[in-house]
Amino acid sequence: MKKVLAFIFLLVASIAYTQAQFLQHNPNANHGNKFEQLETILRSPNMYRSASGAPGPKYWQQKADYDIDVEIDDTKQILKGSETVVYTNNSPDPLTYLWLQLDENEHKADGENQKFDGSKMSEKMTYNQLKRINGVEDGYGVNILKVTDAGGKNLKYTINHTMMRIDLPSTLNPGGKYTFKVSWNYKIPNRMVQGGRGGLEYFEEDDNYLYTIAQWFPRMAVYSDFQGWQNKQFTGRGEFALAFGDYKVNITVPADHVVGATGECQNYAQVLNSTQLNRWKQAQTAKEPIEIVTLNDAKNAMKKKSSAKKTWVYKATNVRDFAFVTSRRLVWDAMKVNVEGNSPxxxxxxxxxxxxxxxxxxxxxxxxxxxxxxxxxIPYPYPVAISVEAANGMEYPMICFNYGRAEKDGTYSEATKYGMIGVIIHEVGHNFFPMIVNSDERQWSWMDEGLNTFCQYLTEQEWDNNYPSKRGPAHLIADYMRLPKNELEPIMTNSENIINFGPNAYGKPATALNILRETVMGRELFDYAFKEYAKRWAFKHPTPADFFRTMEDASAVDLDWFWRGWFYGTDAVDISLDAVKYYRMDTKNPEIEAAYDRKLYDEEGYSISRKRNREANINFAVEADTSLNDFYNKWDRFAATKDKKAQFKNYYDALSPEEKALYDSKTNFYELEFSNKGGLVMPIIIEWTYTDGTKEVDYIPAYIWRKNEEKVTKVFAKTKEMASVKLDPYKETADIDESNNTFPRQLAPTRFELFKQQKAPARGASTGVNPMQRARQ
Structure with a gap:
């Protein structure tokens, strides 16, 4: 009974703790919620992960080393492989089984991912839509042929969709190593039709294949201090989490194929002809890319098609995965680059x-x-970095697959050019996040996609100051953030549950980081902290808490309000400038105040009747009969008399030096009222335009909202007279409604077009030539 009661107590405590994580600290007030610290949400620090965001003194991670033989059957499009895995248990836990990932099982006809998405009929259905409803083609997925220990003795294993558990014959204790072997094969899918990360593309015009082989071998899942085994199924979206290790891979392909892969090739002298080998040597010092395999080489190979085989040998140290490309229809160019002392x-x-x-x-x-x-x-640590054109966009250590093809005549559109450059930057950049800073893509897509997209934006802007970046600038995320709440989810959402995956995992976190850098923290503090995070967690497994804590720890900027709003919520930025009041000091100087007082007196005595009587030429009594006028009809009540001047002199002489300085400044005071209509607290950025045409910008920290998260009022002292005020003039905060950002209000015109009705082109049909073709014509 005591055990039952103890279990009930723990269950209740666990539920209460879970609920407490998401409760508002002060729900019935207009303050005390958005600036509450994150400690009730973040995982508690421990000896593995410190409160500073750095790895703790007892941090550990597992290691998996691979020796792999793989062959591509170019006739039957089958991959055959065998591997020897040495797994090192650096954890403090005894292990009785191991989990491996079989990602290629996502293509199996009976896979979970083939069934759990909804579907519906429409008036027009594509072939692929109907094919998916009817069920995908069978015959795909991994065929495990054998699993043995190092001596060849069979091991018991269980396959659960994309995960395989190997039951160990004896416990693998902390510090121990275990060696096992796996043999397998699978039919290589056409990724252009069936989707997926790896596969083949067939080129009908020359009857050749391009193989981009990825997520292709049984790979060790991560076992970590914060979640144990990461054995969440692979469904095609959330990518992967893997252990670091050393690789030796022997890749057997047709003799006329060119291979590019993770790591360094060990036998170029055997697989390249003498001319190609000399070009490779020239590339080691060239300042421009050298074609090792030329366009002519590729075109000749495409026609001849060798039936012989060659084996390319690759080694890679301290990587979390291995991928390769092979085809006879590849041009290959290379050059050495200098990166902070390294020469990849x-x-x-x-x-x-x-x-x-x-x-x-x-x-x-x-x-x-x-x-x-x-x-x-950190300085790029690996010996190579490879970009492969494969009508794709996917990344692995040292190699990535991208898109970017020209028209038949060699021309291309501007969108194709910049799209290609952007995807190359993005996928090569993934070497840093998550291939080196090894976050769990299966759980938190934003930790690799968001951080990487942010660095992609920095790179695009250094490539070309006019680069048309699609993600990073704050105003470009506003359309997403103004969507109805039922179409949004927090950034801190598991990848499988995100509806708008691109904006949520890529665009919004990248934008948030850019706002942190440019507006909240400033470049110097942000860059130092961001670099510190990369240094701390290079070749390790960070979590969101480690990132959040490091950014604060290295900068002394309290950012809990920012993480809470941008990463844990779905509120938008919409700060409204509701009112502007103008105050000026009463100078008491009769020579200065006369004009102001006279104007005020005239305004207070104004009436529409008075105006229209004057316009109607009414015969006023005091004008028709001047005998009615007395002293007060001629008296100037605003005149600067001797008495008034004497009173002012006495007043001014009595002021202290400090008071005289303030008096002499002729300061104008403006009281501005703001309301937080979007819910997301942010700094208030104010651009003042003065009557002399000059401008000035004030930055008010987000903390102005800490005592009232809905409305704030602030007074500004200005030596110049204001003509207008505008919030967020440089579009820094992702404000979703700029119409309430100005005083006086300014109307923004929306253009419309007058056009002649024409028949719409068929869907997918070309609507004209690209500008490069037009210029040639």
Missing amino acids: MAMSYYGPEAYPLYRKYSTKVIAKTLEVYSKHT
């Missing part, structure tokens, strides 16, 4: 259709990406 090779692989874009840009974009990211995080 920047390399690109691409087909003939991508040559006009990739030959000009890809490798140089890699170099710029490594430069900018290294400046803001």
Whole structure:
């Protein structure tokens, strides 16, 4: 009975704690909620993760080393593999089983991810929509052939969709190592049709394949101090969490294929011909990319098609994954770059259709990406960085798959050019987040996508000051943040449950970080703290709490209100300037005040009847009969008399020096009233335009809202007279309604177009040539 009572107590306490995490501290008041500290939400610090956001004195992580043989059957499109895994248990926990990821099982016909999305009929249905309703093609997914220990003895294993548990014959104690072997194969899916991270693309015009092989081998899941095994199923969205380790991979492919992969090739002398090997050596010192495999080489290989085989040998140290590309239709260029003392090779692989874009840009974009990211995080530590054109966008250590193909005539649109540069920056940038700073993509997509998109924005802006960045500038997230609340979810939402994945996991966190850097913290404090986070957690497994705490710890800026609003909530920024009141000091100087008093007297005595009587030429009595006028009809009540001047002199002479300085400043006082209509507290940025045409900007910290989160009033002293006031003049805060940001109110015109009705083109049909083609014509 005591055990039952104890269990009930723990259950109730757990429920109460969970509910307390999300309760408002002061729910019935207009303050005390948005600025409450995050300690009731964040995981408690411990010996593994300190309160400062740094790894604790007893931090640990597991290690998984792989020795893999893999072969691509280019005739049957089958991958065959065998691996030996050495798993090191650095945790304090004894382990009785191990979990591995079988991500390729996402393509199995009976997979969970084939069933759990809703579907409906419409008047027009695509082939792929009907195919999914009918059920996907069978025959895909991983076939596990054998699982044994190091001596070849069979091990018991269980497959649960995309996860495989290996039951250990004896407990793997802390500090111990365990070696096991797995053999497998699978039919390589056409990722252009079936989707997925890795697979093949078929080029009908030359009857060749491009293989981008990713998430292809049974990989150790992460076992960590904060969640134990990360064995959440892979459904195609949330990417992965993996342990670091060392890799040796032997890749057997047709002899005329070109291979690019994670790590460094150990046998270029055996797999390249002498001309290509000499080009490779030239690339080590070249300042421009050198084509190691030229366009002519690729076109010749596409026609001849060797039936022989070659094995490319790669090694990679301290990486969390391994991917490769192989095809006979690849151009390969490379050059060495200097990155803060390191000299990695920047390399690109691409087909003939991508040559006009990739030959000009890809490798140089890699170099710029490594430069900018290294400046803001840590110096790029790996020996290579690779961009592969594969009509894709996905990342792995040292290699990524991107898009960017020209038209048949070699031209391309501006959107294609900048889209390609952006995706290369983004995917190469993933080397830093999460390949080095190894966050859990399965759980918190924003920790890699959001941080990486932010650094992508920094890189794009250093590439070209006029770069048309789509994510990062604050005003570009406003459309998303003004959506109805039932269409939004906090950034701190598991990737599987996000509706608007792009804005939530990429755009909003990137924007939040840019606002932190430019508006809340300032560049110097932000850059130092952000770099500190990267240094602390390079080659480790950080959580959101580690990021939040490090940013505060290294900057001395309390940001709990910011994390709470931007990452844990769905409120929007909408600060309204509701009223402006003007106050001026009564100078008591009769020579100064006369004009003001006279104007005020005239305004107070004004009436519409008085105005219209004058206009009607009424015969006023005092004008018709001047005998009615006396002293007061001629008296100037505002005249600066000797008495008034004497009184003013006595007043002024009695002022202290400090009071005279304030008096002489001729200060204008403006009282501004603000309301927080969006709910998200933010700094108030005010641009003053004065009657002389000059401007001035005041930055008021977000803490102005701490005592009233709904309305605030603040008085400003200005030596110049105001003509107008505008909030957020540089669009820094993602304000969703700029119509209430000005005083006096300013109308923003919306343009409309007069056009002649025309028949709409068929969906997907071209609507004209791109500007490059037009220029040629």
